[in-house]
Amino acid sequence: SGDRTKEVDYASPNRGTRVRVYGRVHRERKQAQVLFVTLRDGFGYMQCVFTGPLAKTYDALTLTRETSMMIMGEMWEVPAGAHAPDNRELHADYFEIIGKAPGGEEAITNKVQAKGDAQTLLDMRHLVLRGETASSVMFVRDAVEHAFNTAYHDLHYVKVSPPALVQTQVEGGSTLFSLPYYGEPAYLTQSSQLYLETAIPFAGNVYCIEKSFRAEKSLTRRHLSEYTHVEAELDFITFDDLLTHLESLICTVLDLVFANPRIAAMLKELNPSFTLPSRPFKRLRYADAIDWLNEHEILNEDVEPEGSPPRAFEFGDDIAEAAERKMTDIIGVPILLTHFPAPIKSFYMPRDAEDDRVTESVDLLMPGVGEIVGGSMRMYKYEELMAAYKREDMDPAPYYWYTDMRKYGGSPHGGYGLGLERFLAWLCGLHTVREACLYPRYMGRCKP
Numbered sequence: 001s002g003d004r005t006k007e008v009d010y011a012s013p014n015r016g017t018r019v020r021v022y023g024r025v026h027r028e029r030k031q032a033q034v035l036f037v038t039l040r041d042g043f044g045y046m047q048c049v050f051t052g053p054l055a056k057t058y059d060a061l062t063l064t065r066e067t068s069m070m071i072m073g074e075m076w077e078v079p080a081g082a083h084a085p086d087n088r089e090l091h092a093d094y095f096e097i098i099g100k101a102p103g104g105e106e107a108i109t110n111k112v113q114a115k116g117d118a119q120t121l122l123d124m125r126h127l128v129l130r131g132e133t134a135s136s137v138m139f140v141r142d143a144v145e146h147a148f149n150t151a152y153h154d155l156h157y158v159k160v161s162p163p164a165l166v167q168t169q170v171e172g173g174s175t176l177f178s179l180p181y182y183g184e185p186a187y188l189t190q191s192s193q194l195y196l197e198t199a200i201p202f203a204g205n206v207y208c209i210e211k212s213f214r215a216e217k218s219l220t221r222r223h224l225s226e227y228t229h230v231e232a233e234l235d236f237i238t239f240d241d242l243l244t245h246l247e248s249l250i251c252t253v254l255d256l257v258f259a260n261p262r263i264a265a266m267l268k269e270l271n272p273s274f275t276l277p278s279r280p281f282k283r284l285r286y287a288d289a290i291d292w293l294n295e296h297e298i299l300n301e302d303v304e305p306e307g308s309p310p311r312a313f314e315f316g317d318d319i320a321e322a323a324e325r326k327m328t329d330i331i332g333v334p335i336l337l338t339h340f341p342a343p344i345k346s347f348y349m350p351r352d353a354e355d356d357r358v359t360e361s362v363d364l365l366m367p368g369v370g371e372i373v374g375g376s377m378r379m380y381k382y383e384e385l386m387a388a389y390k391r392e393d394m395d396p397a398p399y400y401w402y403t404d405m406r407k408y409g410g411s412p413h414g415g416y417g418l419g420l421e422r423f424l425a426w427l428c429g430l431h432t433v434r435e436a437c438l439y440p441r442y443m444g445r446c447k448p
């Protein structure tokens with residue numbers, strides 16, 4: 001509980017003072033006369049030392065990992081040459097076992113390490129999360145979400161909470177999860193964007209951090225069925241304002257995250273080679289990216305119909321995951337990839353004034369992951385949007401509330417969505433976005 005932090009001042013441990021701590025046994029090491037226990041409580045790890053008769057009690061001799069307990073004693077500085085978290089240890093003079101954890105066959109180490117394969121580890125995710133690596137990713141995730149909230153509030157953006165149950169699609173029909181809704185059809189939202197746009201007229205710049213859902217029928221390192229989407233809409237802006245905002249937001253969030261010493265230390269462990277991106281980010285137009293891919297002899301492996309041989313990229317091709325990742329890894333810095341052709345982008349994206357083939361759209365690509373942000377300006381003229389529905393063969397009726405935003409005082413606005421798990425995969429150097437989730441959801445997995 002929060003009260004416990006008053007008893008142990010983690011910033012400057014009151015060495016020599018008596019404390020009482022609660023936690024779980026993260027590690028224990030029995031020596032002839034001494035028992036060392038590393039206690040874990042979420043705030044951190046504390047080395048506790050049991051000596052004399054206390055180390056010889058039945059409970060001390062049979063103590064197992066993950067047992068929850070209370071320990072009382074005095075805070076000491078560790079002797080020179082010895083090591084303990086934060087250079088301090090608790091010399092125990094009293095303890096109570098609160099919840100015993102099993103040893104032997106059922107011990108946590110056997111549960112999570114016995115078969116080290118990925119599926120077992122995912123089935124045992126609830127226990128894996130107690131480990132240092134998995135839990136530190138969760139702590140970083142908490143810090144990153146907090147940093148986004150701080151960054152937006154410092155910019156006076158208003159946070160709103162759009163619904164997850166919807167009757168419209170945002171990013172095309174192929175990845176919609178549908179469900180019965182009191183006899184009517186409904187979907188789990190793919191993005192909160194359309195609802196965020198409708199909040200602009202009362203709130204100005206707005207953002208949300210909500211779940212988005214995609215029925216992704218393939219298993220990749222960066223696709224989830226349920227992910228956390230950081231989305232924002234900016235009012236009265238130009239496309240260039242959007243790009244500048246994005247790069248500044250990412251840098252502000254990173255500065256806030258690294259300003260926390262505990263989190264910075266975790267990130268150093270997780271991803272020692274991470275370097276802060278420098279501003280301005282590299283900007284690359286889609287058409288130039290196509291040329292770049294061809295110059296580097298990276299082929300399009302995603303050719304229709306399925307099974308066709310790879311070929312050189314052509315203007316109009318979607319740059320799929322494999323090619324995008326190769327390009328991003330070679331370039332090695334964040335890339336604002338802009339001006340995608342209209343046919344491969346969403347219905348709401350306006351055309352570029354100079355080149356009618358392309359849209360005012362942007363993806364932010366990061367080394368090791370590829371796309372972490374997708375954004376664009378939004379059509380804000382009524383006739384333009386009506387024509388877009390028609391072109392895409394969409395029934396405008398369910399979108400009346402979205403269309404009304406253009407009818408009742410439209411404004412040039414734009415926004416984006418950032419996949420929080422992809423951001424974390426980049427920041428923490430994770431192999432897959434699954435490691436950035438408390439309990440990942442993807443095709444074939446809906447437990448624990």
Ligand code: 4AD
Nearest residue numbers: 191193214223224227231372373374415416417419
């Ligand atoms: O590029 P996307 O599909 O764009 C939108 O949904 C826009 N409506 C967002 C907006 O403008 N408000 O998705 C945005 C981001 C991607 O760049 C990616 O980071 C993440 O959402 N994303 C996923 N993350 C994990 N698993 C998936 N299946 C994802 N699909 C998209």
Ligand code: MG
Nearest residue numbers: 363371373374
């Ligand atoms: Mg996208």
